[in-house]
Amino acid sequence: MRRTRTTGALLLTGAVTVLAAAGPARAQEYRYWAFWDGSDRGSWTYATQGPATVRPADGAVEGFRFTVSADSAAAGRPRAAADFDAICRATPAEKGRKRIGVVIDFGTAADAPGGARPPKARTACAQVSEDASAGEALAAVARPLRYDSNALLCAIAGYPAAGCADQVGGADGAKEPGAPKDADGSERDGDGGPSAGLLGGVAAVVVLGGAAVWQARRRRG
Incomplete structure (x- = not known):
C-alpha cells in the first residue's frame, strides 16, 4: 500500500511540476x-x-x-x-x-x-x-x-x-502575421494561459495516477 501511495504521489507531483514550469505566457x-x-x-x-x-x-x-x-x-x-x-x-x-x-x-x-x-x-x-x-x-x-x-x-x-x-512586440521584436479575434470574428491563438495540449497532458497524468492506485488496491483485494 505504501508503494501504491508513493507512485500516485509521484505522478501528481509530476503534473504540478509541469504546470509550474509552464507558467503564464505573456499575452501576444x-x-x-x-x-x-x-x-x-x-x-x-x-x-x-x-x-x-x-x-x-x-x-x-x-x-x-x-x-x-x-x-x-x-x-x-x-x-x-x-x-x-x-x-x-x-x-x-x-x-x-x-x-x-x-x-x-x-x-x-x-x-x-x-x-x-x-x-x-x-x-x-x-x-x-x-x-x-x-x-x-x-x-x-x-x-x-x-x-x-x-x-x-x-x-x-x-x-x-x-x-x-x-x-x-514579439519575443524577438519582429512583427509577424497573426490571427486575432477581431473584425472577421475569427479566434486568435494564444490567450496568455497554458495551452489546451498542456492541460490535456496534465489531466492524463492525473488520471493515470488514479488508475494505478485503483489497480493496486484491486489486486490486494
Whole structure:
C-alpha cells in the first residue's frame, strides 16, 4: 500500500511540476481592425460575428476601430458615440432599403504601423439593400477595403497601406502575421494561459495516477 501511495504521489507531483514550469505566457498583442455593434444608448459592444455575416437592421450603427490589443477586453472602442440620428439625419429613408450608421476610428499614432499617420475618424450613413451585411454597408461608404486570403479585414479606406493583423512586440521584436479575434470574428491563438495540449497532458497524468492506485488496491483485494 505504501508503494501504491508513493507512485500516485509521484505522478501528481509530476503534473504540478509541469504546470509550474509552464507558467503564464505573456499575452501576444496584435494590430488590427476591431468590429463593434452600437447599442440604442450610444455605447459599443464587441461584435460576436464578423462584418461579412452580421446583417444589421435599419437604424443600426456599426463601428470599426484600428487598435492594438491582445484580446477583445483590451481592444479600443470607437471614440464617437453610436448615435444613429446624428449620423443619418441627413439621409432620407427609401422604400426597400435600409440605413446603417457607420463609425470609423483609425486609432491613435501609437497604434499606427511604421510611424504612419492615422486619418481623422469619420462617420457615414450607408443606404443599402435590406439584406446587406455590415461589411457591405462599410464598403458603400469607405472604399477601398482590403482583405486577406482568409477574408480578414485588413484595411479600411486604404488604411493601413500594408500588413494584416500583425503581431506587435514579439519575443524577438519582429512583427509577424497573426490571427486575432477581431473584425472577421475569427479566434486568435494564444490567450496568455497554458495551452489546451498542456492541460490535456496534465489531466492524463492525473488520471493515470488514479488508475494505478485503483489497480493496486484491486489486486490486494
